[in-house]
Amino acid sequence: MSLxxxxxxxxxxxxxxxxPLATTRHRHLSEHPLVFVPLTTAGEAGAPLGALVGTDRETxxxxxxxxPRDRDLRFAFLAELADIVLPYIDAYAAxxxxxxxxxxxxxxxxxxxxxxxxxxDAPQLIVPSRSGIDFVRLLGRSMRFxxxxxxxxxxxxxxxxxxPLLGRWLTHYGERSRVPGSSLLLxxxxxxxxxxxxxxxxxxxxxxxxxxxxxxxxxxxxxxxAALRAELRRDGKxxxxxxxxxxxxxxxxxxxxxAPAIELYDRARTALAAAEDGIEADDRLGELTAAERQxxxxxxxxxxxxxxxxxxxxxxxxxxxxxxxxxxxWTRDRWSFTGHRDRVLAGEPPQPxxxxxxxxxxxxxxxxxxxxxxxxxxxxxxxxxxxxRRLAGEAFAGEVTDVVMxxxxxxxxSPRPLVTVRTDDRPHFxxxxxxxxxxxxxxxxxxxxxxxxxxGEGTPDAQGHALGSLVVLRVVDKMGRGKEPETGSVPEKxxxxxxxxxxxxxxxxxxxxxxxxxxWTHGGPPGETDAAAPQPEVQPDxxxxxxxx
Amino acid sequence: MTTVFDPGAEAAHATDAIxxxxxxxxxxxxVVDSPPGAGKSTLVxxxxxxxxxxxxxxxxxxxxxxxVDDLVLRLAEKNPELPVGRLHSSDADxxxxxxxxxxxxxxxxxxxxxxGLDVVISTAAKWAHxxxxxxxxxxxxxxxxxxxxxxxxxVAGLFERALFVGDPGQLDPFAIVGSEQWxxxxxxxxxxxxxxxxxHNPELPQHRLPVSWRLxxxxxxxxxxxxxxxxxxxxxxGHGDRHLAFAVPSDGSGPDRVIDEAAESGWGLLELPARxxxxxxxxxxxxxxxxxRRLLDxxxxxxSERSPDPAPLTADRxxxxxxxxxxxxxxxxxxxxLGVTDVTVDTANRLQGRExxxxxxxxxxxxxxxxxxFHLETGRLCVLxxxxxxxxxxxxxxxxxxxxxxxxxxxxxxxxxxxxxPDGWEANHAVLSHLSEHRVAWQP
Numbered sequence: 003m004s005l006x007x008x009x010x011x012x013x014x015x016x017x018x019x020x021x022p023l024a025t026t027r028h029r030h031l032s033e034h035p036l037v038f039v040p041l042t043t044a045g046e047a048g049a050p051l052g053a054l055v056g057t058d059r060e061t062x063x064x065x066x067x068x069x070p071r072d073r074d075l076r077f078a079f080l081a082e083l084a085d086i087v088l089p090y091i092d093a094y095a096a097x098x099x100x101x102x103x104x105x106x107x108x109x110x111x112x113x114x115x116x117x118x119x120x121x122x123d124a125p126q127l128i129v130p131s132r133s134g135i136d137f138v139r140l141l142g143r144s145m146r147f148x149x150x151x152x153x154x155x156x157x158x159x160x161x162x163x164x165x166p167l168l169g170r171w172l173t174h175y176g177e178r179s180r181v182p183g184s185s186l187l188l189x190x191x192x193x194x195x196x197x198x199x200x201x202x203x204x205x206x207x208x209x210x211x212x213x214x215x216x217x218x219x220x221x222x223x224x225x226x227x228a229a230l231r232a233e234l235r236r237d238g239k240x241x242x243x244x245x246x247x248x249x250x251x252x253x254x255x256x257x258x259x260x261a262p263a264i265e266l267y268d269r270a271r272t273a274l275a276a277a278e279d280g281i282e283a284d285d286r287l288g289e290l291t292a293a294e295r296q297x298x299x300x301x302x303x304x305x306x307x308x309x310x311x312x313x314x315x316x317x318x319x320x321x322x323x324x325x326x327x328x329x330x331x332w333t334r335d336r337w338s339f340t341g342h343r344d345r346v347l348a349g350e351p352p353q354p355x356x357x358x359x360x361x362x363x364x365x366x367x368x369x370x371x372x373x374x375x376x377x378x379x380x381x382x383x384x385x386x387x388x389x390x391r392r393l394a395g396e397a398f399a400g401e402v403t404d405v406v407m408x409x410x411x412x413x414x415x416s417p418r419p420l421v422t423v424r425t426d427d428r429p430h431f432x433x434x435x436x437x438x439x440x441x442x443x444x445x446x447x448x449x450x451x452x453x454x455x456x457x458g459e460g461t462p463d464a465q466g467h468a469l470g471s472l473v474v475l476r477v478v479d480k481m482g483r484g485k486e487p488e489t490g491s492v493p494e495k496x497x498x499x500x501x502x503x504x505x506x507x508x509x510x511x512x513x514x515x516x517x518x519x520x521x522w523t524h525g526g527p528p529g530e531t532d533a534a535a536p537q538p539e540v541q542p543d544x545x546x547x548x549x550x551x
Numbered sequence: 552m553t554t555v556f557d558p559g560a561e562a563a564h565a566t567d568a569i570x571x572x573x574x575x576x577x578x579x580x581x582v583v584d585s586p587p588g589a590g591k592s593t594l595v596x597x598x599x600x601x602x603x604x605x606x607x608x609x610x611x612x613x614x615x616x617x618x619v620d621d622l623v624l625r626l627a628e629k630n631p632e633l634p635v636g637r638l639h640s641s642d643a644d645x646x647x648x649x650x651x652x653x654x655x656x657x658x659x660x661x662x663x664x665x666x667g668l669d670v671v672i673s674t675a676a677k678w679a680h681x682x683x684x685x686x687x688x689x690x691x692x693x694x695x696x697x698x699x700x701x702x703x704x705x706v707a708g709l710f711e712r713a714l715f716v717g718d719p720g721q722l723d724p725f726a727i728v729g730s731e732q733w734x735x736x737x738x739x740x741x742x743x744x745x746x747x748x749x750x751h752n753p754e755l756p757q758h759r760l761p762v763s764w765r766l767x768x769x770x771x772x773x774x775x776x777x778x779x780x781x782x783x784x785x786x787x788x789g790h791g792d793r794h795l796a797f798a799v800p801s802d803g804s805g806p807d808r809v810i811d812e813a814a815e816s817g818w819g820l821l822e823l824p825a826r827x828x829x830x831x832x833x834x835x836x837x838x839x840x841x842x843x844r845r846l847l848d849x850x851x852x853x854x855s856e857r858s859p860d861p862a863p864l865t866a867d868r869x870x871x872x873x874x875x876x877x878x879x880x881x882x883x884x885x886x887x888x889l890g891v892t893d894v895t896v897d898t899a900n901r902l903q904g905r906e907x908x909x910x911x912x913x914x915x916x917x918x919x920x921x922x923x924x925f926h927l928e929t930g931r932l933c934v935l936x937x938x939x940x941x942x943x944x945x946x947x948x949x950x951x952x953x954x955x956x957x958x959x960x961x962x963x964x965x966x967x968x969x970x971x972x973p974d975g976w977e978a979n980h981a982v983l984s985h986l987s988e989h990r991v992a993w994q995p
Contacts, residue, residue, distance in 0.1 A: 005829075182728060359738035363701035366740040369728040395877060430880035434644070512679030512705050521707035522579060524700070524738045525751040 006390035010199035018224030020198040020216040025386045027322035028376075029193050030185045030332035032126035036090050037062070037312050039130055039305045040137050042249035043070040044256050048144045050079055051251070051260075052301035055086055059313040064305075068267045068297045073159070080145060081162035088164055091171055094125045095343045124186060124332075124339035127175055128316070130210045130247035130308050131191045137249045138187060139176030145169025146352040170352050174342045177353070181369055183331045183376035186339060190315045191247070197322065201226055209233060210311050211244035218318060245304045247311070259300055267293040325383035331376070358528040360517040371508045378506050382440055388500065392427045399500040400425030400470055402493045408476070409485075417487045419477050420451065421499075426470040429453075429503060437501040441480055441491065445506035448475040475501070558762040558787040566594060569758045573598055573689075573714045574605060582695075582745060582757045583716045586784040587774065587937035588765020588906060591716055595693050596625045598714055602689050603633060603669040610687040610710055611672040614694045616640075618904065619672050620647035622693070626670065627653045636665030638673035638681075679705035686711055692744065693717070697903065699724040700747040701740035715745055720778040720937075721903050722930035735967030746969070762787045765906050765940055769817025777981035778933040780973055788856055795909070795941045796861070798850035805993025806842045810849065812989050813909070813942035820986040821993055825950035828918035831881040832948070834995050835917055839871060839946050840885035842911050843894055853908045853941050866893035868908040872935040873898055874915035874926060882913070899934040910939040914947035916979065922958035927975030932982060945986055952983055 003011075010021040034057045043049040052066040063086055067079045101120035104113050129135055146169030148161035179187040195207045200216035206229075207213050215228035232244040241259070242252050251260070270290040277283035357365065381388045381397065391397040404422035409415035429437075435450040452474040481487035493499050518527045572581045585591040595611070599622075602609045613619045616639070623637050624647075634655050639645035641660045650656050657665060662681040665671045671687075675698055690710035692698065696717035723743055730741035737750035749755065763771050764787040771786035795814040801807035805821055813819030821842065823835055851864030862868075871886075871894060873879045882896045895907070899915075912935045915926045925931075936943060960976050973981070 180729070180732070356736060357733065359704060359740070362733050362736065362738065363704050363740040366701060366726060366728070366730055366733075370726060373728045395880060430876060512676070513682070514701075514705050515708050519708060521704065523707040523744075523748045523751065524704050 004390050004394055006393050007199055011201060014199050015201035018226050020200045020225055023199050024197045024384050026325040026384045027319055028196060028325045028328055028380050029188060030328045031319060035126040035128045037128045039308045040249045041251055041301060041305060042137060044251060046070060048140050054305040054309045062309055064298060064302050066298045066301045068294045069264060077162055080165045084164040084168040087168055091125050094121055094123055097122045121336050121340045124336045126185060127187045128312060129189055130312050131208050132189045133249060135176060135179050135187060135189050138172050142169050142172030142176050146173050173353050178338050182373040184335050185332055186335045190312050193319060194315055202229060210247040214311055214315060245307055247308045251304060255304060263297050263300055267297060327379035327383050358517050359520050359524040360514050363514055367511045375508045378504055395428055395430035396504055397502040398425045398427035398429040402495055402497045402499055405495055415485060417481050419492050421475045421477060421493050423473045423499060424470040425473055435503060437475060437503055438506050439499055439501045446480040448477045451476050556785060558785060562762040565758060565760055570598060570601060572756045574601060578755050579712045580748060580752060580755045581714045582755055584719050584759040584782060585716060586763050586779055587718060588763045589760035590764055592625060595691055595716055596629055598691060599626060599670055600630055607688045609670045609689050611670060611691045612675050612678055612706060614675060614697050616674055618693060619674055620650060623650055623656055623672055627656060631655060634668045636668040636671035638662055638665055638671055638677055640677055675702045675706055678709060681709060695745050696743050697721060697724055698744040700738060700742045700744055703744035717745060720930060720933045722900055722934060734965035766937060767793050767817050767941060773985050774937050777978045778929060792856045793941055794854040796852050805991055806845045809944055809991040810845055812991055813944045816989050817942050818986055818989040819944040820990045821944060821946045822990050823948050824994060825948055826918060827920045830875055831877055832918045835913060835946055836881045836885050838995055839882055839911055839913055840889050842944055843869060843871060843886060843891055844889045846909060864908055870895040870902060870907040870910050870938060872902050872910055872912045874931060878913055899931045902938055903934050905938060907938055908941045911944045914945050916951045916954055917947040922954055924962055927979060929973060929975045929978045932978055936982060955979055
C-alpha cells in the first residue's frame with residue numbers, strides 16, 4: 003500500500019467517511035452495462051442457485067434453480083442466462099466501424115496496414131465483487147466444452163443450443179478482466195475501492211454493503227457505524243439485513259430458509275411424479291409451483307439488495323468525470339471484444355483448458371505492459387494520483403526558475419537546454435536518471451543533471467515562499483529538427499511543470515516464437531509429446547496406515 | 552584416516568567436470584548451481600574461451616547491461632586477441648565506455664554486423680529481438696536463476712546447446728502482475744528459466760561449485776546452512792586467512808561496538824529498541840549512516856589471502872543493502888548529510904552478483920508490523936547476507952523473532968509447484984539466531 007493510501011485510510015478512520023483516492027474515474031463505464039448478481043450453492047462447486055441479471059435497474063430478470071443439484075434445471079438456468087446475455091452481446095457485435103491494423107503480409111513478410119472492422123462499442127459486464135468474477139470464469143469453464151445435440155448427435159447429455167457459446171464469452175470476459183485497466187468485466191467493489199479509501203481493510207472492502215456505507219453513509223451516521231451495521235445487523239428471524247453480495251450466501255439463510263424450501267420443493271416434485279391421475283397431478287403441480295415460487299422469492303430477497311447496491315455504486319462512480327486515458331483503454335477493450343467475436347465467427351474451437359507456453363508468456367507480457375501503462379496513465383489523468391507518486395519520490399512538480407540554452411556536440415548541434423526546477427518534492431533520482439513530462443499529450447524526456455537540496459528547505463523565505471530543492475534537467479527531445487527549439491517546446495521561467503521518473507508509454511516487447519516453434523527448453527511444440535511419447539503410467543497412491551481410521 | 556579439505560582441488564575438480572560435459576557431453580544443456588562468490592564469472596569466462604578455442608560459435612546471454620559489459624571486459628583481459636561482439640540496444644549510451652578501448656571488441660545494435668565473431672554477448676532482452684539468423688552452436692546463459700522462463704522462451708530458438716549458470720539461492724525473478732493462473736504448469740512464464748528447463752529436460756547433467764571464494768570462514772557455514780541446506784558449500788579461506796583491523800580505537804558508541812564485533816567475528820547486529828516504524832525508519836537509517844561513517848573514519852585495513860599487505864577499507868569497498876528503493880534513497884540522503892558520497896547503496900535486487908569487503912544491511916523486517924511474502928523471501932536475505940568478504944553488519948529493530956512467530960508462512964499451496972526449501976521463515980530464524988550471538992543493543 004502506498005503512503006498516500008495509508009494516509010487516506012487513516013483519515014477515513016479519523017473522519018468516519020471514506021476518502022477519495024482519485025478525482026477522476028479511471029475505468030470506462032458503459033451507458034448500458036449488463037449487471038449480473040449471481041448466487042451459488044454452498045458446498046457444490048459451480049452450481050448456480052440463481053441470479054438477477056439485466057441492463058435496466060428497475061426490471062432485472064430473476065433466474066432461479068429450485069434444486070441446484072439437478073443438472074437439467076441447471077442447464078435450463080444456463081440456457082435462460084444465454085438468452086439474456088447473448089442478445090446483449092450480439093447487439094454490440096453487429097455495430098462496427100472501419101479501423102486499421104498492422105499485420106504481417108504472409109507473402110512479403112512486411113508490416114502492412116489492413117482495413118478491419120472494429121466494434122463501435124463493447125458490452126460491459128458488472129458483477130458486485132471479485133468473487134463474482136471468479137464465478138463468471140467458473141461458469142465459462144463449465145460451459146465452453148459442452149456439446150449441443152446439433153454439434154454432436156451422439157453426445158449423451160447434450161447442452162441447450164447456445165450454452166457452449168455463452169461459456170466461451172464468459173471465459174473471454176473472465177480472462178480479459180485479468181488485464182490491468184480493462185473494463186469489459188468489472189467487479190464493483192474493486193472499482194469503488196480504487197476510487198475511495200475506507201477505514202477498513204481491503205479484505206473487508208470486498209463487502210459491497212459495508213464499502214458503500216463508508217463511501218456514502220446515511221444521513222447522520224458515520225461510515226464506520228453504517229459499515230458495521232451492514233455487516234452484522236440481522237432481522238427477527240436471524241437473517242442479515244444486508245445480505246452478502248454473493249455468489250456465496252449467508253449460512254443462516256441456507257440453513258433456516260433455503261434448505262427447508264428446497265426440501266419442500268423436492269417433496270412436491272416426488273409427489274407429482276407419483277400422481278396417479280390427472281386431477282391429482284393438477285393439485286400436486288399447484289403445490290410444486292408454490293414451492294418453486296417460494297424459492298424464487300427467497301433468491302430475489304437476497305439478490306435484490308445487492309442489485310440495488312450495484313446501481314447505487316455505479317451512480318457514485320458516474321458522478322466522477324472519466325479520466326482522459328480511460329477511453330484509450332476502452333478502445334483496447336473494444337479490440338479485445340472484436341477479436342473474440344471474429345474468432346467465434348471464424349468457427350475456431352473454444353479456448354483450451356490450459357494456455358500453451360507461448361500463449362502464457364504472451365499474456366503475461368501484455369498484462370505487465372498494461373499494468374505499467376495503467377499506472378502511468380492514472381497519474382497523468384489525475385492530480386491526486388500524481389500526488390501519491392510525488393510523495394513516493396517517483397515524480398516532482400515545481401516552478402521553473404531558470405532556463406539556459408545549450409547544445410550537444412554533434413555535427414549538427416541540437417538544442418539541449420538546461421532547465422532548473424524548484425520543487426518541494428523529494429524525488430529519488432538514480433544515476434543517469436531520465437524524467438518525462440507530458441507535452442501536448444506526448445512524453446518529453448529530459449536527463450537528470452543535478453539535485454541541489456537547499457539548506458533551508460521547507461522554511462519560508464522573506465516573501466513567505468517555501469524554499470524548495472533545485473533540480474537541474476537537460477531537455478533532450480520533442481523540440482523539432484531545427485537549431486532553435488520550436489515555440490512552446492521548452493519550459494520557460496515561471497512555468498509550473500510536473501516531471502515523472504517513470505515512462506509514460508510502454509514499448510512493445512520482442513515477438514515470441516509461434517506455438518509450433520516452441521523450443522526444446524519449453525517442451526517443444528504443444529501436443530507433440532502427447533502423441534509421440536507413451537502416456538506415463540499413473541499408479542494409484544499406495545494405501546498407508548493414515549488412510550484407515 | 553582424515554582427509555583434508557582442499558578447496559582449490561575441489562573447485563578445480565568441479566570445474567573440469569562442468570567443462571567436460573559442456574565441450575564433450577551429449578546432452579543439449581548443462582546446469583551449474585553456484586553459491587555466492589563461488590567463481591561463477593570465472594567459470595563463464597573460462598567456458599567461453601574454451602568453446603571459442605574449440606571453434607564453436609558462441610553466444611552469451613546475461614541479464615543486465617552491467618553484467619554484459621563486465622563479461623566483455625573479463626574476456627578481453629584473459630584473451631585480448633579474441634574477437635568479441637557486444638550486441639547492444641539502440642538507446643543513447645548503451646554500453647560501458649571502457650569497451651571502446653578494446654581493439655578486438657566490435658559493438659553493434661544489429662546482430663548481422665557481428666556475425667562470424669567467436670563470441671557475441673548481449674542481454675536476454677536484446678537477444679529476444681534477434682530474428683532470422685542461423686542458430687549458434689553453443690550458448691552460455693549467465694544468472695539463469697534470475698532469468699524468467701518467458702525470457703528464455705524468447706531466445707531459446709537462437710542456440711542448439713547451452714550452459715546454464717546461476718545461483719539458486721538468490722532472488723527469484725518476479726512479475727508485476729499476478730501469475731497464479733499458470734502456477735504448476737511446467738512452463739509457468741513467471742518461473743525461473745532453470746525451473747522450466749529442468750521440468751522439461753530432467754535428464755540434463757547438473758553440477759555445482761563447492762567452494763565460495765568470497766565469503767569468509769565466518770560466513771560460509773551460516774549462509775550454507777540457512778540458504779543451501781541440501782547443497783552445502785565451504786569457504787575457500789580458513790579462519791585465520793582474513794583479518795579486519797581499525798587504526799582508531801572504539802569510542803564506546805553503539806556503531807563502534809558493532810563494528811568491533813563484526814571485525815572480530817564477521818557478523819554484527821546493531822539492535823535498536825522495538826518499534827513499528829514507516830519503511831524509511833529515520834532512526835534506523837541514521838544508525839546505518841553512522842556505522843558507515845565510522846567504518847570510514849576509523850581507518851580500517853583488510854588483510855586477505857589476495858596480498859600480504861593490508862588493503863585500506865575505502866568507500867568503494869563498502870556497500871549498504873536495503874529491501875526497498877525508498878529506503879536506499881533515504882540512506883543515500885543520510886550519508887550525504889554525513890559527507891559520505893562514494894559508498895554503494897542499493898536494494899537486494901541490484902546488489903546481486905556484487906562483492907564488497909564490508910556490507911551494512913537494513914534488515915528487511917526491521918520495524919515492520921507484518922511479515923509479507925516479499926519481506927520474507929529467502930533470496931532477499933541471502934543476497935544481503937552474502938555480499939561481503941570480511942564482515943556484515945545488520946541494523947534491525949528488536950522484536951523480529953516475535954514478528955516471525957506471529958506470521959507463519961501463509962502462501963497458498965499451488966499444486967504442481969515444487970516447494971522451495973528452506974522457506975523464508977525458516978531462513979530468517981536461522982540467520983537471526985546466529986546474529987543474536989553478535990548483538991549490540993543500542994539506543995540512539
